[in-house]
Amino acid sequence: MTPDTQTSQKNILRMNFRQRPVDGIALKNLIQAGLIWLRTNQQVVNSLNVFPVPDGDTGTNMVLTMQSALDEIADSAERNFGKMAHSVAHGALMGARGNSGVILSQLWRGFARAVDSQDFLDAPSFARAFAAARDTAYKGVVRPVEGTILTVAKDIAAAAETALGHTDDPFTLLEFVVKAADQSVERTPELLPVLKDAGVVDAGGKGLFYILEGMLRYANGQGLELPVTAVQPLSAMVLGEAIETIEPGQDVEVVVDFKPHSSLDIEDFYRTLEGMGTSIQVGEGDGLYRFHIHVPLENQYKPIEYAKSLGTFTRVTMENLIAQMEDLEASRGGSKLTLAQVEQNQIAVVVVSPGRGISRIFASLGAAAVVEGGQTMNPSTEEIIQAFVNLPTDRIIILPNNKNIILAASNAATLTVKKVAVIPCKSIPQGLAAILRLAPDGDFEAVVEEMTAAINEVVTGEITTATRSVEIKKVSTKEGQFIALLNGELVLAAKNLEGACLGLLEKAHADHYELITLFSGAGISNIEANRIGDLIRQRYSRQEIEVKEGGQPHYHFILSIE
Amino acid sequence: MTREDTPYGSVHVSPRAIATITYQAARSSYGVVGLASKNLVNGLSNALVKDPTHGVEVHYDGTHLNIDIYIIIEYGTRIASVASSVSNTVRYQVEKSLGLPVNQVSVHVQGLRVSDLD
Numbered sequence: 001m002t003p004d005t006q007t008s009q010k011n012i013l014r015m016n017f018r019q020r021p022v023d024g025i026a027l028k029n030l031i032q033a034g035l036i037w038l039r040t041n042q043q044v045v046n047s048l049n050v051f052p053v054p055d056g057d058t059g060t061n062m063v064l065t066m067q068s069a070l071d072e073i074a075d076s077a078e079r080n081f082g083k084m085a086h087s088v089a090h091g092a093l094m095g096a097r098g099n100s101g102v103i104l105s106q107l108w109r110g111f112a113r114a115v116d117s118q119d120f121l122d123a124p125s126f127a128r129a130f131a132a133a134r135d136t137a138y139k140g141v142v143r144p145v146e147g148t149i150l151t152v153a154k155d156i157a158a159a160a161e162t163a164l165g166h167t168d169d170p171f172t173l174l175e176f177v178v179k180a181a182d183q184s185v186e187r188t189p190e191l192l193p194v195l196k197d198a199g200v201v202d203a204g205g206k207g208l209f210y211i212l213e214g215m216l217r218y219a220n221g222q223g224l225e226l227p228v229t230a231v232q233p234l235s236a237m238v239l240g241e242a243i244e245t246i247e248p249g250q251d252v253e254v255v256v257d258f259k260p261h262s263s264l265d266i267e268d269f270y271r272t273l274e275g276m277g278t279s280i281q282v283g284e285g286d287g288l289y290r291f292h293i294h295v296p297l298e299n300q301y302k303p304i305e306y307a308k309s310l311g312t313f314t315r316v317t318m319e320n321l322i323a324q325m326e327d328l329e330a331s332r333g334g335s336k337l338t339l340a341q342v343e344q345n346q347i348a349v350v351v352v353s354p355g356r357g358i359s360r361i362f363a364s365l366g367a368a369a370v371v372e373g374g375q376t377m378n379p380s381t382e383e384i385i386q387a388f389v390n391l392p393t394d395r396i397i398i399l400p401n402n403k404n405i406i407l408a409a410s411n412a413a414t415l416t417v418k419k420v421a422v423i424p425c426k427s428i429p430q431g432l433a434a435i436l437r438l439a440p441d442g443d444f445e446a447v448v449e450e451m452t453a454a455i456n457e458v459v460t461g462e463i464t465t466a467t468r469s470v471e472i473k474k475v476s477t478k479e480g481q482f483i484a485l486l487n488g489e490l491v492l493a494a495k496n497l498e499g500a501c502l503g504l505l506e507k508a509h510a511d512h513y514e515l516i517t518l519f520s521g522a523g524i525s526n527i528e529a530n531r532i533g534d535l536i537r538q539r540y541s542r543q544e545i546e547v548k549e550g551g552q553p554h555y556h557f558i559l560s561i562e
Numbered sequence: 563m564t565r566e567d568t569p570y571g572s573v574h575v576s577p578r579a580i581a582t583i584t585y586q587a588a589r590s591s592y593g594v595v596g597l598a599s600k601n602l603v604n605g606l607s608n609a610l611v612k613d614p615t616h617g618v619e620v621h622y623d624g625t626h627l628n629i630d631i632y633i634i635i636e637y638g639t640r641i642a643s644v645a646s647s648v649s650n651t652v653r654y655q656v657e658k659s660l661g662l663p664v665n666q667v668s669v670h671v672q673g674l675r676v677s678d679l680d
Contacts, residue, residue, distance in 0.1 A: 096640040099592050099647045109638055113678065139677045140636040141592050417663075 018171050018219050022121040024084030028073050030215040031088055035066040036224045037214025038207060048203035050194055058203035061098035065105060066211065068095020081121045085112040100204035103137055103149050110136025123168045127160035130177065147192025149204030155184035171219050178216050181209040223267060252300045253319045257290045260311035264289065276302050294321065340366045346440040347395045347447055350388045351431065352379060352405050355522060355551030358428055365435045378404050384412040395444050396420045397451065401431040421448040426488060427460035428519060429560030460487050461504045461559035463497065497556060498535050505536065508561050516543050517560040519550030577622060580656060581615035587655040588631050593644030596634040598672040626665035633669060637676040645669045
């Protein structure tokens with residue numbers, strides 16, 4: 001089935017929806033539609049937040065409240081409209097989050113009371129319910145502030161009352177209401193100076209508008225998954241960042257400028273583009289449209305053909321993303337890091353890492369933030385604080401991975417209100433041993449103790465080049481020789497890398513251990529790293545040997561022996 | 563009494579001033595229909611008195627600023643959400659006005675006002 005026929009079938013189903021009596025099941029569908037549309041536009045609502053009050057974003061709070069309302073009725077087959085409305089109100093009450101969520105739950109409570117045990121919803125009871133919602137919401141506050149969601153609730157109740165003079169169809173009434181909500185939201189900055197100063201409209205009011213509009217869109221058979229506000233001014237299109245979000249399978253970036261013959265149906269336009277690829281952005285200016293899309297190689301001409309069918313194209317640019325990504329990775333020394341997402345009250349680990357490869361390994365083990373740094377490039381206390389200050393949790397563990405950084409990390413711990421522990425790991429292998437013991441939801445003290453204990457269970461070897469001739473503890477080295485350090489102590493000097501590696505393992509009594517991991521440094525090619533890995537495998541056939549790309553400077557190899 | 567010494571003199575902020583900020587912040591929070599005094603046992607008739615610090619206690623021991631608020635909430639709202647909103651708003655407003663970190667905000671729900679029964 002093509003997307004087009006799918007949509008038209010949905011349309012037929014929903015045209016009927018408007019003609020059917022509005023019972024409990026219909027309300028359930030409407031609630032779901034309101035939630036989906038709110039969620040689609042959640043970031044728009046979040047972006048309107050004026051106060052940095054830490055109880056979360058308005059859009060998120062409203063979504064969670066509506067989600068709780070939907071969860072309450074998800075398994076219900078109640079046909080009675082009033083009873084279903086009471087369940088909705090109960091669910092919203094139980095899940096009310098933040099100020100806007102509490103007000104939303106009060107609106108539903110008033111709404112439900114007005115339609116008490118009514119079998120169906122008609123226009124007069126709909127208007128009565130909006131009025132009751134307003135009344136109940138206003139009762140919850142001593143000094144109602146105008147220019148908020150309360151004002152919007154008041155304006156839509158008035159609009160519903162007016163609409164009664166024109167129609168007896170509940171959905172036509174809803175059309176009036178949605179329009180009034182939109183206008184009311186636009187007026188909020190006039191009533192509340194703090195909004196005007198920030199150049200935004202009220203977030204809670206906007207959220208309420210989306211819920212109602214979502215219901216109307218559902219009744220009209222319009223899509224709910226795509227924000228219609230996505231057309232932006234041409235100058236605002238940020239195409240540079242698009243490449244960062246490349247998805248597998250999307251190989252070609254196509255940007256097309258065109259002038260449509262007739263006015264463009266944006267939703268339809270989006271839907272067609274969605275069928276071709278991802279990362280869609282659309283911009284418009286002076287009648288000229290520009291769209292940006294990532295498509296698989298075999299679809300690379302489709303967007304252009306499509307633009308030709310709509311109008312005259314003026315310019316096309318096409319770029320091979322795969323080739324670009326390779327260049328980008330080469331210049332950065334690795335692909336983008338995917339750090340672990342921590343939630344509130346979880347334990348977050350901040351890692352100081354000397355190279356991209358090592359950062360990636362830590363990230364894959366659950367590090368929430370990475371600070372670049374290591375031998376001769378120690379990060380400042382400030383850099384360490386910056387790494388975790390914005391994490392959504394107050395429980396932080398820092399892995400300095402170098403003895404020169406432990407002090408800066410300890411200072412960072414004293415300069416923040418967050419609860420911070422520094423694990424005194426002096427090397428990358430110790431840091432890795434520690435992070436393997438991370439339990440993000442565990443008891444903070446217990447996890448710190450566990451991780452601290454883990455660092456002594458691993459032996460660290462490092463291979464580097466001597467920067468001057470010196471004799472320490474009967475090991476004499478000449479400048480330019482390869483030297484091996486075992487747990488930070490100089491143990492031998494060698495003429496070549498393999499000599500240094502094998503000698504080090506011997507000194508470390510590697511044959512008594514199980515696992516040897518090599519992290520190759522920035523100047524070591526994969527071929528060289530694998531060659532040395534193979535030599536070690538021959539010598540230590542009973543141990544497991546792993547070779548990983550570390551990317552650290554100065555140290556040709558870091559070895560972890562455990 | 564919180565104070566800040568500068569070469570030009572000193573600034574004193576009385577607990578009563580902090581209490582006033584707290585009172586206003588709490589009153590404008592959604593779900594709060596009044597503040598009640600700590601020892602009010604019977605009846606909530608005094609809920610809406612004019613004293614701008616009624617129902618608020620500010621404790622400052624030289625390092626920590628602790629605030630206690632005694633509130634009455636509208637029946638039918640989610641009490642935990644309203645209380646945590648009050649706590650957040652009070653903390654935000656006091657810290658914004660004073661530039662002084664608030665150690666602890668304790669919200670005491672002294673009663674509910676019933677406007678409508680479900």
